[in-house]
Amino acid sequence: MAEKKHRGLSELLRVPGDEPVDLSSYDTRATTGGPSGKKAALADTALTGERLAGLQERLWAASTAGDRRRVLLVLQGMDTSGKGGTVKHVIGLFNPSGCRIRAFKAPTPEERAHPFLWRVRQALPHSGELGIFDRSHYEDVLIARVRELVPTPELGRRYGQINRFEKSLTDDGVTLIKCFLHISYDEQRRRLLERLDRPDKHWKFNPGDIDERELWPAYQEAYELALHRCSTPRAPWHLIPADRKWYRNWAVSRLLLEHLTALDPQYPKADFDVAECRQRLLKGA
């Protein structure tokens, strides 16, 4: 039973890949494993931020000595679930120079002319970097399924393609952290109404977002299938209850902390004569 030892938030939020997923059984307002109040969560997230920035520097430093490891955070969720807010508040805790952020929109004609994973491969983090996907290749089994953008057999093949692709990434030193930001239907309505109430948020609003709500059940089903089929041991999905923004930010920052701590990147040792260099500088160079 030693393997079942508690391994932190990653384990608590992990979606088991071996059984079908029923999203309605997950409470979108839960604060699993975290502080139960906003104030404590904000304070804890800020503290976590300092540790994240330190670990990120070590990851980057290690890459300068040939360590090829890197981290990729994948954010998925319904409209208004807080993907952008997570980038702003959680990724904002890191040194921006080591972050490679990509927001995936509807594919361009060029992207459409390639296999669906092509544009994703262009956006991967380099050694020592933290990559962030705001939406991802999962759109190709989500909106693609709901809107019937591809023939069913092709859709069916994509889950396996995604799993093989992600395995190749983890084999190559990528730590994948996949987060589904889970909000409720009512919370989405509340957030859309807030965008309407505030003129400084109108630019985020699209009347099509309301039409899209009619497809809510189909999207939930598509997510259930994607989480079930693609939550693998090496690249599991995490379900983040996301109705409370402060918990969402706390949880994602905590997941990043757990994974970066586990990587334990090290500052490389000097490959030059430190004392000699010091002498040269002190003697006037």
Place this chain on the structure above:
Amino acid sequence: MAEKKHRGLSELLRVPGDEPVDLSSYDTRATTGGPSGKKAALADTALTGERLAGLQERLWAASTAGDRRRVLLVLQGMDTSGKGGTVKHVIGLFNPSGCRIRAFKAPTPEERAHPFLWRVRQALPHSGELGIFDRSHYEDVLIARVRELVPTPELGRRYGQINRFEKSLTDDGVTLIKCFLHISYDEQRRRLLERLDRPDKHWKFNPGDIDERELWPAYQEAYELALHRCSTPRAPWHLIPADRKWYRNWAVSRLLLEHLTALDPQYPKADFDVAECRQRLLKGA
């Protein structure tokens, strides 16, 4: 004389392009126009950060309605002058999703096969973004001059090419903010020694950095020439006294604030019927 009205820090730090530049006449420890102490500077920079993030969001929002304006911060300076530290501390004040950061290293074989501005064009900010260049096309008249990497006539042509290129950018809606981080020869020694004293900084050190110090006068001369020939009315150079990190961060954040404030980006007005959308949502959608 109305034109000579004081226009803030940008004007105080601007390098006049109409006369030769003598870098030795600029005090690298100056705190021009800023708080004279570290504590006040840090507090002021943090406050500036909140305003910067707000202006950045407006710039991004405006781009969603077709506003093509964008900002490009160019950072140049000798080794250890704090280009990376500026990105960490100043650009860290922004929402990372709207920042496009590029650190230019020695050109790759592919980059070398193209005109020197080619790789720079690939890295430009898109509409609504803040672009950041850690080093830039100016390396092609700095190290290229000092190390005699190109024939003299070609080098001579590059200043004009840079000016025309930058004019085309400003014509196209790019606000260019060019900053030369000016440190002293002694301050560089101090910073290199600090890197040697701290094992967690060894990875930043390269013994070649000491050899490079022998070329200090040649680099200063190359900078003087670049600042003189390429400080144009539309794309002026700013000289940032950079021996004090807290002043450097204060000054660069302030320059960004002045330029973003002048742009005065606006949230776009709703192009849909707000009341109707609200009704649809309230009636159950």
